Amino acid sequence: MSKSIAWRLALAIAMTCALVLSVIGVFLYRSLASELAFRDDQALLGRLEQVRALLHDSDSLEALQERPRLYQNMLGNLDSVLLVKRADGSPLIAINPHQQTLPDMQPIAQGRAPQRADIRTLDQTVLLVGMAQGPAGETLSVTVGKRLDEREQMLASYRLRLYGAVGLGALLAFGLGLLLLRRGLEPLRELAHAMAGIDPRSLDQRMATHDVPAELKEPVQALNAMLTRLEDSFARLSQFSADLAHEIRTPLHNLLGSNSLALNQSRSPTEYQEVLASNIEEYERLNRMAENLMFLARAEHGQRPLQLQVLDLGEVGDELCDYFEALAEDRQLQLDNQLSGSLMADQQLLQRALGNLLANAVRHAQPGSTVRLQRHDDAGFCWIGVHNPGPPIEAQHLGKLFDRFYRVDPSRAQPGDSGGLGLAIVHSIMQLHGGQVRVVSDTSGTLFELGFAQ
Structure with a gap:
């Protein structure tokens, strides 16, 4: 069972309120107990002074013994204790x-005023003992005291009320907190309801941000950004599916057409060999497309580990120029390798990326021109470029060149090309290296550059 945020927060609020009320209750309880103790002590100190004065001002001790009601009225209740003894220990008033x-206690000297420090608490009774002078100058011992039963009963009753108040306060805080939190979380339920209505056909919908609470504005904005990415990815996926179907359909139609023509009538072995050779070209085209798609899928999921090593760019450029030399001569082109220095990269992937760029450059460069491999460094990046002086690419195509199956002019597709995946592979290779790829095209030609962080 999932835990409710509202219940957990309401419980936290209730516990916080209970803690605060408990602290306040303990403070009030101790303040009350301290105040009651202070008043009882002050009353006990005053009582000792009153008894001393009464004994000193009386005509005789016998007269005091004959009027015990006087002490009872003065003491006021049955919880008070008064004991007056003569010097020999015999009780005068009890x-x-x-x-x-x-118990026996050290009495306060007759000439010293009693203080709170002189009071002792024994067996739930506060006691104070002091010396006094009788009517005839006789030395007397006076013990005054008060039982604490009434005070303890009062404090016990107060504790029970505090317990009840803390418990009731916690329950009220929990109930009110849960109610307010449920109302406060209503925007989340509305957001969830709105999100539930989004499907692949309505990815263009966005969550409103003008009426949401400030705490939800950033999550809603992040959600809208995620929906934008999903919409873009879904559109690319849909376009990719359509492009893939189109690219596969062409060689399949060619295969079906050539095989159908071959089977319609008897042909010579030479004609059958030509049909098979044509079919092999289409099969190779499908095989290259499958391999390229598999490479892109592995690259996107990080399943193609990098084997980094220090490469001599001059040697890499020379090997590529030697590989494409025959094709360049057929198109009346010159290859100029201006690469130099070293670079930390995966040799196989770098050769593949530069090979794709060089193949495109040779395919689109103007006859009699020179295709150049060049390098320059800036802002912490090593830029390796392939420049061809062919016709410029229109601006609306530049941002889509690295999309899968995208061609500026589909009619110029050739049987030996990469099926519109060459530049997409270049982009994936640079992503694996944590680098960048960019293209600039104007009247002087087109420059593709690979940026490696240094």
Whole structure:
């Protein structure tokens, strides 16, 4: 089961609220406990001073013993403790509602005012012991105290309310957060609904960006860019399929036509040999097309590893010129190798790329002209070019020359050409090398250049 973003975010909000409420609750709880403790301590300090004053101002100790209600009214509740002892330890006044055993404590001197540091907490009871002077100058020991049961009950009740408040706050935060997040994620559902309606026939559709939230604007723009790439790739694929069918259909029709004519009537062995030779040419054309397509497919998927080595460009150019020398002589052309220096590249792929460019140059150059292999370096690139002084290529064709099966003039296709895949192979070879390819054509001729990063 997939995890919902809304549920996870709502849970995170609830946990955050619970944490914040818990911190606030702990702070308030400790503040209340500290305030109650301070008030109880101040009341206990005041009580010791009151008892001291009462003992000092009384007419006699016997009169105090005869009026115990006075102490009970002064102490105010059953949680208070008052114990007055004579110097010999005998009790003079003993108010201890819970009959708890009081420990011996070091009393405060008579002339010193009590402080909070003198108060001790024992067995859920705060106690304070000090010396006092009786009516006849008799030295007395006074113990005052208060049980903390009421305070603990109050704090326990407060804790329960805090627990309830934190839990209820977390539940409310989760519910409200989930509701708001579901409403906030509505643009995503709308976007998903719009994307679901896009198919190969509607790749030209784009997601609207003017009404989407700011957080979704960049993803929507990236999605539109991806749709643009998909549309372009799909259009190229459709065009490639049509071009491939057209390129295959031509040799197949030639094969069918020649075989049909050969079978319509008896022919001499020489005529059958001519038919077979013609068929072999068409088969070779189909075979070259299949090999070129397989190379392009492997290159695009990175299945053709590079075997880089340092190459002498002068030697590479000489080998290519020797290979195309006979074809150039047939077309009354001169080949001029001006390549020099070294280059790190795959020798087989570089020879294939330059060979394709040189074959095109020889095919389209004007008779009596010179086809040149040249090199120049700039901006961190080594540019290797093939220049032919043939007729210029019109500007509308330059951007499509490296597309598969694209020809400027399909009528000029020859049986020995690459089937419109030569320049596409050159482009793939340069992509494998991480380089660039470019073409410039004007009245002085056409220059194809391969750029290798240095």
